[in-house]
Amino acid sequence: MDQSSGGRRLTADTESLPVDEPTDLVSRSRELEDVSFGAIVDAEQESRILWATPGGLEVVGRGVAVRMSARGPDRFDRIREQASRAFDALDHDGPHVARPRAFGGFSFHDEHEPGPPWTGFDAASFVVPQILVIRSEDGTWLTAVGTHPEAAIERLERWHDRLAALPAMQPSGTGPGVTSTQRTTSPADWTDQVEAALEQIEQGTITKVVLAQSLSVTLENSVHVPGTLERLRRQYPNCYRFLIANDTGGTFFGAPPERLVSKRDNRVETEALAGSVPRGETPEEDDAHAADMLDSEKVQREHGLVVEAIRNQLEPLASELTVDERTIRRLATIQHLQTPIAATLEGESHVLEIVEALHPTPAVGGVPPVAAWETIRDTETFDRGWYAAPVGWFDADGDGEFAVGLRSGVASDDTVTLFAGSGIVADSDPDDEWDEVQLKFRPILDELR
Numbered sequence: 001m002d003q004s005s006g007g008r009r010l011t012a013d014t015e016s017l018p019v020d021e022p023t024d025l026v027s028r029s030r031e032l033e034d035v036s037f038g039a040i041v042d043a044e045q046e047s048r049i050l051w052a053t054p055g056g057l058e059v060v061g062r063g064v065a066v067r068m069s070a071r072g073p074d075r076f077d078r079i080r081e082q083a084s085r086a087f088d089a090l091d092h093d094g095p096h097v098a099r100p101r102a103f104g105g106f107s108f109h110d111e112h113e114p115g116p117p118w119t120g121f122d123a124a125s126f127v128v129p130q131i132l133v134i135r136s137e138d139g140t141w142l143t144a145v146g147t148h149p150e151a152a153i154e155r156l157e158r159w160h161d162r163l164a165a166l167p168a169m170q171p172s173g174t175g176p177g178v179t180s181t182q183r184t185t186s187p188a189d190w191t192d193q194v195e196a197a198l199e200q201i202e203q204g205t206i207t208k209v210v211l212a213q214s215l216s217v218t219l220e221n222s223v224h225v226p227g228t229l230e231r232l233r234r235q236y237p238n239c240y241r242f243l244i245a246n247d248t249g250g251t252f253f254g255a256p257p258e259r260l261v262s263k264r265d266n267r268v269e270t271e272a273l274a275g276s277v278p279r280g281e282t283p284e285e286d287d288a289h290a291a292d293m294l295d296s297e298k299v300q301r302e303h304g305l306v307v308e309a310i311r312n313q314l315e316p317l318a319s320e321l322t323v324d325e326r327t328i329r330r331l332a333t334i335q336h337l338q339t340p341i342a343a344t345l346e347g348e349s350h351v352l353e354i355v356e357a358l359h360p361t362p363a364v365g366g367v368p369p370v371a372a373w374e375t376i377r378d379t380e381t382f383d384r385g386w387y388a389a390p391v392g393w394f395d396a397d398g399d400g401e402f403a404v405g406l407r408s409g410v411a412s413d414d415t416v417t418l419f420a421g422s423g424i425v426a427d428s429d430p431d432d433e434w435d436e437v438q439l440k441f442r443p444i445l446d447e448l449r
C-alpha cells in the first residue's frame, strides 16, 4: 500500500496494524542540480515540511509515506513504537545524508487537544515524507520513499523531472501586510499574571516559571510561508528554520535560536538558552546590554536553573557530560545568555528519549516542572499548542535533531498566531518582562508587515 494522499497511518489507537509487523519502507536517492526549496514546499492542502539548521543541513519534504501520531502521557514511547515499525525493515539505497527521516513535533503539554489555530496538530505527530530534497555539504539529493522498489524508483524519476522544470530560484517576496493585531493578554493582565507568579515564587511553590502571550495577526494577503522563512534566513542566519504544514491547511513555522538536542550515535549536544537583553543601536550599546546581562544576578540565577535542570536530566543517561562557558548569543533583534552542554551517552538511546527527558527545560517551562506547568495552565488564557515544544526529526537509527519551537507562529487563511514568553524569577519586573516578550514577537512579526 502506498497511497499518494494519506500514506500509512500508524496512530497510537490504531489496532489494525500488529506491533511487530515489519513494514517494508523502500527509499531510493539520486543527486540533483540545485533546486529552489521554496518552490518544492509551495503547495496547498498537502503535507509539507521544511527543516534547516544553523549547521547547514536543509531538508524539504512533501507527501506522506508514513504518518505517526499519539496523544497522552506516553506519546514519546508511542511514536518510538510506530517509528520502529516503520523503519525496522527500511531498505535505503543512497548515501547516508539522503536517508529518509521522520519530521514533526510535539505539543508543549500532553493534555493538548487540537483546535483552532492548532487544528491538525496532535499532541505528537510525525511524517516520513514521500519526497525529500536534502542539501548539505555533501551536495543536494533527492530521495523518494515508497513501499516497494518499483514504486520508489518511479517516484524518484517522476520527481526528478518535475524538479528540473521548477525555477532554480524563487523570489522571497515581501510581507503580506498586517491589517490588525489582537492580544490575548493586555498590559494590565500581564502585570497581574507576573505579580501572581512572583507571589508563588515568594511562597516557595515555584522558583521559576515561563509565562507566554499570544498575538493574533490578521493579514492583508495570505502569508507565503516559504518566502517568509527565506527572509528570516537572511535576518537570522544562525537560527533554525522550520515549516510543518498538515493537509488540513494549518502551517506551524518559525526561526528558533534554541537547540533542544542533536544526537548522532552516542554523542548528544544541547544548550541552555535563557536570559535576554535587546540589541543596541551601536556596537558600544550592544556590548553595554550584554555586560548588563552578564552582571545581572537575576539573569544568572534564571539561566543557572536551566543549566542545572539539563544537567540533572542528562546525567543518568551519560557516561560523560560537559558544561561549557556561558556566552552571549547575539541575534538580529535580541541577545541571550547561552551555555553549550554536551554528553556521551552511556548506552543506546533514541533521540526521542532524550527529547522526553529534556522537554520542557526551564527555558520554556519552569522549576519545579509540574508546579510550573500548573501555573502556566492556570495563568495563560490560550493554548500553547506546539509553541515552545520540540520540533525536528529522527531517523531509523534513533539519531536526530530537535529545536525548541520558539520565535514561531501558526498560519491559517489570513491569520498568523504568534507566541512568545519570558522567564519569571524572584525580582522580575512585569514591565521589563512585557518589553522582552514584545521583542520575541519581532522576528516573525517584522516579516509579516
Ligand SMILES: C=C(O[C@H]1C=CC=C(C(=O)O)[C@@H]1O)C(=O)O
Residues within 6 Å of the ligand: 210, 258, 273, 274, 275, 276, 336, 362, 363, 364, 388, 406, 407, 419, 420, 421, 422, 423, 440
Ligand atoms: C520563551 C522564549 O524564549 C526563551 C529562550 C531564550 C530566552 C528566554 C528568556 O530570557 O526568558 C526564554 O527562556 C520565547 O522566545 O518565547
